[in-house]
Amino acid sequence: MxxxxxxxxxxxxxxxxxxxxxxxxxxxxxxxxxxxxxxxxxxxxxxxxxxxxxxxxxxxxxxxxxxxxxxxxxxxxxxxxxxxxxxxxxxxxxxxxxxxxxxxxxxxxxxxxxxxxxxxxxxxxxxxxxxxxxxxxxxxxxxxxxxxxxxxxxxxxxxGALEESMTVSVTSFGFKYGIPIDADLVFDVRFLPNPYYIAELKECTGLEEAVRAFLFGYRQTTEFMRHLEELFAFLLPQYVEEGKSSLVIAVGCTGGHHRSVAVAHALTEFIRQKGYRVEETHRDISR
Missing domain, CATH: 3.40.50.300 (P-loop containing nucleotide triphosphate hydrolases)
Structure with a gap:
């Protein structure tokens, strides 16, 4: 004790x-x-x-x-x-x-x-x-x-490990429903190819493998994730050093069903692998 x-x-x-x-x-x-x-x-x-x-x-x-x-x-x-x-x-x-x-x-x-x-x-x-x-x-x-x-x-x-002193929350959202008011950092992924316009993917979400395979089959998605991971590999230790106890990262697309969900999920896994306490939510996935 x-x-x-x-x-x-x-x-x-x-x-x-x-x-x-x-x-x-x-x-x-x-x-x-x-x-x-x-x-x-x-x-x-x-x-x-x-x-x-x-x-x-x-x-x-x-x-x-x-x-x-x-x-x-x-x-x-x-x-x-x-x-x-x-x-x-x-x-x-x-x-x-x-x-x-x-x-x-x-x-x-x-x-x-x-x-x-x-x-x-x-x-x-x-x-x-x-x-x-x-x-x-x-x-x-x-x-x-x-x-x-x-x-x-x-x-x-x-x-314990310094990483455990800060809780990171990653949430996906749809811009048409508004930006989460508690977000510290907001990323717009509406530039990525949209699975909504693929008939067999329209009713799916970014948590399903078919949607992720579609998105990450494009160079711009993998390049974006590479830059995003490099950014957070640098940023997270700085926030810990500054004494921040919680960080909310919001990733948005148009409706919050496909692109933002897939990217938020991938980012969550990256942050977890870095040893941080991380929570994953998808605000608009059911709308």
Missing amino acids: EFIIISGLSGAGKSSAAAFLEDLGFYCVDNMPVALITNFAGLCMAGAGTGKYGRVALVTDIRGGQTFDELFQALDGLQEMHLDYQLLFIEAADEDIVRRYKETRHTHPLTRQGYSLPEAVKLERLALEPVRRRASHILNSTGLNLSKFRGELLRLFGM
Whole structure:
């Protein structure tokens, strides 16, 4: 079981880290009271066999003015339970944190005690230093956009092959019914020979071998697929490196029955062979 405890400075990105880990299949809990960590871990260990709690991440918020005995006792308790946890400490430069609070208009927890925002940030950093020293990983989010931040998390925890961190969805569609609104990339294959005008293929779909044999018997289809595969062999690792968790590729022809279906199916197989998690759908195949 993977068990990650996320702590660090307010405004540094703890909740964003939990949200990204949730996208990767972690069961995440935000703002977990320190006193409940060991009990929660025990419940997760008991349910790990079901697959639901195989990956767990929780955010715990402890700040200045408190002792850290309770947190450290919880960490020691996890070791006694033979749970191989990781403590991720997220921080950022004072200037970055102050700017983020100014932009979001959220209130730093310590400003409620009468401190100015810069003073609150400095006090919290000082108070959290004992936790920082116990951290398995320290992530500084200064200057990182969300994509780079997600990429750093991905590299830190090495969650299987990098390809598995992104889900690719390939869908075929018919232009006469509109472009899918969630598409990241759209390809128009209406330039390919149309099986619709072949009597014995008209009522078939691009999932049937006869249609695929017809389409891929033309040089322009095989040339197009070669270029398309080269493009995605280059693009997909770039999206993974950027921290993208999902990519929707839409392939369209006139009605969404023949050409787009066959090309989307072939592209799906290529992406699957590259090791990516890929889903295949055909939006308009039954229209």
